Amino acid sequence: MNSNRKLIFICGGSDCKKCGSKELRKEIQRETKTGELKGSCKIIRTKCMDFCKSGPVVIVGEQIIKKATSQKVFTQLKKS
Numbered sequence: 001m002n003s004n005r006k007l008i009f010i011c012g013g014s015d016c017k018k019c020g021s022k023e024l025r026k027e028i029q030r031e032t033k034t035g036e037l038k039g040s041c042k043i044i045r046t047k048c049m050d051f052c053k054s055g056p057v058v059i060v061g062e063q064i065i066k067k068a069t070s071q072k073v074f075t076q077l078k079k080s
């Protein structure tokens, strides 16, 4: 595995799913397969991360993104 790949952890727990984590994951997957982010990220679906009230929850690097949107995730990816 390319060690420079950034890991994106997306909660797949039921509360986050209700808040749209599945759609968010698909959107991020689509974006990271094309364009400038192609091949630079690895998406990992996790179990509940215990931030259910703030779903969908995504972790990029050491940053926890609560109420995540694709925009917030891509902004964080560019920073990290």
Ligand code: FES
Pocket (backbone or CB within 6 Å): 011, 012, 013, 014, 015, 016, 017, 047, 048, 049, 050, 051, 052, 053, 055, 057
């Ligand atoms: S379901 Fe996502 S943090 Fe609990």
